[in-house]
Amino acid sequence: MVNRQIKEKIIRLSGELTALRRKFHSEPELSWEEFKTTAFVCQYLDELGISYKKTEPTGVIAEIKGGKPGKTVALRGDMDALSVEELNKDLPYASKEEGKMHACGHDAHTAMLLIAAKALNDIKGDLPGNVRLIFQPAEEVGRGAKAMVEQGAMTGVDNVFGIHIWSQMPTDKVACTPGPQFASADIFNIHFKGQGGHGAMPQDCIDAAVIASSFVMNVQSIVSRTIDPQACAVVTVGRMDVGTRFNIIAENAKIEGTVRCFDPAVQDHVETQISHYAKQVAATYGGTAEVEYIRGTQAVINGEFSAKLVQQVAVESFGEEVLYDEKPTMGGEDFSFFLDEAPGSFALVGSGNPEKNTEWAHHHGKFNIDEAALVTGAELYAQYAWAYLHEEN
Template sequence: MDVKTLAKEVKDYVIELRREFHMYPERSGEEFRTSKRVKEELDKLGIPYIAAGGTGVIATISGRKPGKTVALRADMDALEVQEKNDVPYRSKNEGLMHACGHDGHTAMLLGAAKVLSAMREELKGNVRLIFQPAEETANGAVKMIEDGAMEGVDSIFGIHLWSGLPIGKVSVEAGPRMAAVDVFDITVQGKGGHGSAPHEGVDAVVVASNMVMALQTVVSRELSPLEPVVVTVGKLVAGTRFNVLASEAKLEGTNRYFNPKIKDVLPAAIERIAKHVAAGFRAEAKVNYTFATSPVINDPECSRIAATAVKKILGEGGLMEYEKVMGGEDFAEYLKKAPGALALVGIGNEQKQTIYPHHHPNFNMDEDALEIGVALYAQYALEFLCNN
């Protein structure tokens, strides 16, 4: 039987799993129930596995003939989002939600495991299945790699379900696809006092507010306008009550970019601006800067293989070009170890109201995409192992 037929046969199984995972979302690094269920399904299929990366799982399907090793990756963690969807499978864990599609990723990879197990006789080589924790905190991939996820791997392929793409469309272009992610926090130390006598203190709120605005000039005045870069302060906490000068303020933010050279520019610029703005207001600033993950850059040959797989599943019309996005993905860490590609699989459908952006409390997916994802995982593995 071919991949398309087998993917159709496991569709209901995958939808059921996805809904179960959706009902029981877990924080990054705490995917205990999800990991347990993955292992249970692998046991049913007779696929050997090991625990890795804390709550991650690495499984291997060995073909009947020797050959290369291809890795397929899915992430398992959820987000601190309160779900607003009124569906039978809505989250049962208060304040947690699968608002980014990882429930679908995990279910699809288990579906692909079923398909590839049934096609074991045709496999020339091995398929490594990587069920990864903690993608949202950008440290899960590194932990999986430390525990051997990429040992002996010749190529890796991942899927991200994407609400910006319509159902039935897949993007697998070569080159930059998702941005590097840096994280920073700044502590502003001022001097408290009474709100009626601001001259007697150093208002950390005023300092922090000016700092937020000044940081935007890194993009507008220090970097080429031809370079896509984002500097965002997403959190600012300061003050205790209306008539007290805040003695301290804390800012948290993120930087996004594609050009690796910018990695050398941003940390120094953020620190310089923070410290000098603070000094200008008689305050002090301390900066912590972390490189979370690198940009996702699809290998040209792996993108070609993925495009071939898409055409076999959906025909020529299944491919759709999609602009690179400033969102980050620690799938990039695997690409440092072996060539690979990340595919964006469309889940957008206005009629089914699956057009909300990722991380939105009403995020949902057209579950017809799950069958496509299963087939794409499996077809990529076959194309890489058997037709190259």
């Protein structure tokens, strides 16, 4: 199932792999601004002789054409960083950009996919099919994958595979089980409107602060009292903007939040309930509510065949002990847009190591990875592509 040449090649390239990751880490670029990263990926592919096309405004779609006819498997790696200040100032490869940081591991994903491409390109004559390489921008805003699909990333693809470095798992462990992996991630914005006035004369006013507070304090009943307890959902209000001055009763209150779940029916239900609840709460106090509900990414649901193939490849590559039972996360991932186009799966590769201080949460200013996990990720990318093409032909 696994290819010995791939394993040996990636081990030999481990130093280059680490150097690539550190380069990307020190030069972070935000969503839709990955111009230097895109240019570097193109240059690297040019040196390998791998054909590609740039996508707009950033991103790269490349393809390794096998020496034999067959299907096409896609490998995806995202490239964008976050608006987070790096707190690991002592690292020799710390971010050079103030207020920008690879705080989620996308630097590792890009580096791993490049090295996987290099290993696969060496044996392309033995590939019964093609390997599509998707270097994706703007995952952090949940829009990059959809844009890549619209620009042809999944045209002709039979199966798609992605990886995320995961600091909550021990280094080198691999998790990929059939079923839900990441939740859908929606956004809601609500504008409550009352009637402002003097803080000393509440009888003449409709207090938007009270309306908004009532909504926030009681909105969890949507989850606790209207959803099957065996299902799951998260409703979080993350921001409130209320009033203008200490002695003025607020006329306007704005809140922003997110909804996470795995079941599309639950997603539809929560959207309906939030709108209904906001308007009813506002009406109770004599105010009004305008609700904007924005569908973000859908849930990432691993296909059974693909997830089990990942497990098989991981065991054959790294041993039975590599498999890890990681529970589904309510975090969001726009890899779901690729799964709308073809079956596939999304794996987690552990990088948490207390001895190296790499157990910080994703999106934290001290986030870092145990670079020993890079070889695992790069090989998993390449071995999965090899295994899928040979499994299907």
